[in-house]
Amino acid sequence: MPDSLSINLSRPITSAKILDNYTASIGSEQADAQQIPTQNLEAQKNVFSQVCLALNAVVTRLNQFYDKVFVEHREEIARLSVEIARKILMQKVENGDYEIESIVKEALKKTPTHQDIVVHLNPVDFAQCQKAQQDEQRGAFAGIKFISDANIGRAECLVESPKGIIESLIDRHLERIGQALNKAE
Numbered sequence: 289m290p291d292s293l294s295i296n297l298s299r300p301i302t303s304a305k306i307l308d309n310y311t312a313s314i315g316s317e318q319a320d321a322q323q324i325p326t327q328n329l330e331a332q333k334n335v336f337s338q339v340c341l342a343l344n345a346v347v348t349r350l351n352q353f354y355d356k357v358f359v360e361h362r363e364e365i366a367r368l369s370v371e372i373a374r375k376i377l378m379q380k381v382e383n384g385d386y387e388i389e390s391i392v393k394e395a396l397k398k399t400p401t402h403q404d405i406v407v408h409l410n411p412v413d414f415a416q417c418q419k420a421q422q423d424e425q426r427g428a429f430a431g432i433k434f435i436s437d438a439n440i441g442r443a444e445c446l447v448e449s450p451k452g453i454i455e456s457l458i459d460r461h462l463e464r465i466g467q468a469l470n471k472a473e
Contacts, residue, residue, distance in 0.1 A: 388413040396447060
């Protein structure tokens with residue numbers, strides 16, 4: 289019987305690998321031992337590279353999705369904000385919780401000249417502005433002609449001057465606010 293080979297190990301065997309069709313001679317065992325870890329390392333590098341590429345693609349798609357959702361929600365938030373403001377304003381107008389004099393004074397600030405000015409007001413606001421005009425003869429309403437106009441909503445006014453028309457309308461103000469919110473980043 290040929291000589292038997294015995295190996296003494298300091299620890300128990302934890303794993304073993306069976307090599308199919310192993311034809312290396314005893315002299316080339318050292319070269320094969322170096323080649324196997326190198327091949328495993330290359331295979332691991334390839335797998336790692338593929339995983340990195342896949343992760344980069346996922347990150348790109350997630351960023352695109354985030355940008356799209358953010359834009360859509362920003363527009364929706366702006367629209368909802370304007371609608372909430374509209375409801376609140378309409379409730380305040382309905383309750384008479386506004387100062388028409390301040391609204392008219394603000395519109396008058398935008399006129400380039402304060403001569404030959406006509407202010408169109410809702411009939412409810414018309415009476416209030418006429419009273420304010422009579423109370424302060426030399427105030428901001430001196431020389432201004434007020435006209436009762438049922439086409440103008442409460443808490444709104446339309447100012448006519450020789451240089452043009454200035455509208456102070458709630459819907460226009462809310463529209464500009466909505467546009468500003470949509471443009472904001």
